Amino acid sequence: MSAPRDIARxxxxxxxxxxxxxxxxxxxxxxxxxxxxxxxxxxxxxxxxVFDIDTSGVGHAVYTATGPERAYSLIAFAHDLPAEKRSDRVIAEAWDATFTLFDGVPEPENISRLAKQVPLQEAGRIGETELSLSRANRSVRLWTHVVDALAAGRQPDPAQIDAVGYLMRTTAVYGSGKFGAADRETVADRPELELPFQAEMLSVYLIRTFVRDLVEHMAQATGGDRAVRLDPAIARQLGIGNSTGLGMAPFLVNHPILFNNWVMAREEAIARVRAVPRASAAEIALFRDLLARSAHSVTLWKTAHPLQARKLETLRADLAALCALAATDVLEAGHPWDWLCTWSETGLSEEGQELLASLILEPYPDLVDGLAHCMSDSNTDAFRIDGAMPVSDVRRLLQRAFGWASGLDWDKPETCARAWYVSEEKLEPRMGERFDEPIAAYEQPLAPARDATAAARDLETWAADSPIAAFLLQHPEHRHTIRRAQMSRFAPYGEIRDNTISDQVLPIDMLRAKLSFFGATRFDPRSDRWVRICMYAGAPYPEELGPDTADHWVYPQVPE
Known part of the structure; x- marks a missing residue:
């Protein structure tokens, strides 16, 4: 029998x-x-x-999800959007559909009020009974194909379904107090919303059901008695697309404790599984099955972005090597998951290593799933600066969190080539070229490593036993950096250990990290600053949801 092994994160x-x-x-x-x-x-x-949609596709619908204690309702408004007004930009003013997640079951007067506000999105206002605000546009080519096919009495072309993967894509799903919605604190103590972004994820889950129902409704309006419903197996292949830009990247920098909790939970799960002395036959069989399904999933993952295309090519080779290795008896040996992860450090690319890290968690719900309850941020005191902390302790924290940046020369143009700012015209976060555009005066504090280096330099002349409050009285410009340093005591994974303003930075890496925690798949960068993804592809619809279908839906079945 294999001896126990202590595996560190x-x-x-x-x-x-x-x-x-x-x-x-x-x-x-x-x-x-x-x-x-x-x-x-x-x-x-x-x-x-409620499903009050006319033959031109205009109207509203209500979808209610009822849990053990409460109900939540998606109120969906469908619009007849001219093609020239369809845009994925945050600053768009009209969409094919708009939505809000209502806390409870809406009365007619609630719907009447929201019908005047939700279609306006940012220009309108919702209230404390609403938990999210979102909108979506059709993937016009696939939408038209599916409506025409169903109206003619046939199923859509599977190749076209695979090529796109969604009938609508959202351009924003807002929550947590934005535009008048209920603040996070008002619902965070509810078990079903305790984890991050659960209201937003429920919104998207119900939006997907509405989109399926709407496309079938439009096919029936067009084809009449000839029309057929979408085959359930094809419907399950369809997710909800999403276009995500730079606005998501600052989130990770601005929420170091929350991001730490996500990453730490994942790393703890990986460490727990790596410490498993022996894998059972059932655990090995599940891993091999999901590995094969992952390899198939990657064949469905399409991208035109050169960087992601190269990563996909490498990932396919990684999975081929991993499948060949997993088919041998290595998984029957002692500590198989630790052995695999150690092998992957030299045998696979980083893309392959991280996919393997996710896959080894699948056979172990008892070790992994409870960690989800550690992923919210309930440490409200961490934001408060401890002014009594000695300068020596702050220096130590800065070194531990940002010491990797001590060798960077911040006077070199390439080291600080970029600057983050908010566009007044577009109302969106932007990254610009510091030395080519007049944006330095509007820079957002999204370069923690540079700011930490400056704070450490100014601390050099201060006595080790001086309270940090005295330093901040003379250098208030360093308050945000000292706060981050003190937060690092509770958040070792809270800081990105790379320069976020260099000429080599790829914001899509930050987008990918956050979206992976959402559960997104099929990352398709359209530049180094925005990406399209798919959400809930393969998931069961409400009438199909049960213990047997609720979990591994993200891994598509390998065709016979």
């Missing part, structure tokens, strides 16, 4: 590099999968009390 120096963060994949701890497992295990009930 991987170090922040290894994990928190942008290249590795940009290789993260969904896992058992991803927020979409946590939600579907909860809804299935708790026996949530779903209904569609």
């Amino acid at each position: 991987r170090s922040p120096e290894t994990v928190m590099r942008l290249k590795r963060l940009g290789a993260f994949h969904q896992s058992r701890l991803s927020f979409m999968r946590v939600l579907t497992r909860r809804m299935a295990s708790e026996g949530w009930r779903f209904s569609r009390p």
Whole structure:
């Protein structure tokens, strides 16, 4: 029998590099999968009390999800959007559909009020009974193909379904107090919303059901008695697309404790599984099955971006090597998962290593799933600066979190080539060229390593036993950096260990990291600054959701 082995979590120096963060994949701890497992295990009930959509596709619908204690309702508004107004930009003013997640079951007067506000999105206002605000546009080519096919009495072309993967894509799913919605604090103590982004994930899950129903409705309006419904197996292949730009990247920098909790939970799960002395036959069989399904999934992952295309080519080779290795008896030996992960450090690319790290978690729900409850941020005191802390302790914290940056020359143009700012015209975060554009005066504090280097330099002349409050009275410009340093006591994985303003930075790595925790798949960068993804592809619809379908839906079945 194999001896117990104590496996430490991987170090922040290894994990928190942008290249590795940009290789993260969904896992058992991803927020979409946590939600579907909860809804299935708790026996949530779903209904569609309202579907008032006319033959031109205009109207509204209500989808209600009822859990053990509460109900939540997606109110969907469908619009007839002229082609020239369709845009994925945040600053668009009209969409094919707009949505809000209502806390409870809406009365007619609630719907009447929201019908005047939700279609306006940012220009309108919702209230404390609304938990999210979102909108979506059709993937016009696939939408038209599916409507025409169903209206003519046939199923759509599977190749076209695979090529796109969604009938609509959202351009924003807002929550947590934005535009008048309920603040996070008002619902955070509810078990079903305790984890991050659960209201937003529920919104998208119900939006997907509405989109399926709407495309079938439009086919019936066009084809009449000839029309057929979408084959359930084809419908399950369809997710909800999403276009995500630079606005998501600052989130990771601005929420170091929350991001730490996500990464630490994942790293703890990996360490726990690596410490398993022996894998059972059932655990090995599940791993091999999901590995084969992952290899098939990667064949469906399409991208035109050169960088991602190269990563995909490498990942396919990684998976071929991993499948060949897993077919041998290595998994029957002692500590198989630790052996595999150690082998992967030289045998696979970072993309392959991180996919393997996700896959080894799958056979071990008892070791992994409870860690999801550690992924929210309830440490409200961490934001408060401890002014009594001695300068010597602050120096030590700065060195531990940002010592990797001490060798960077911040006077070199390439080291600080970029600057983050908010565009007044577009109302979106932007990254510009510091020395080519007049943006330095508007720079956002999204370069923690540079700021930490400056703070450490100014601290050099201060006595080691001086309270940091005295230093901050003379150098208030360093308050945000000292706060981050003190936060690092509780958040070792809270800081990205790369220069976020260099001429080599790829913001899509930050987007990929965050979206992987959502549970997104099919990352398709359109530049180094925005990406398209797919959400809930393969997931069961409400009428199909149960303990047998709630979890591994993210891995598509390998065709016979």
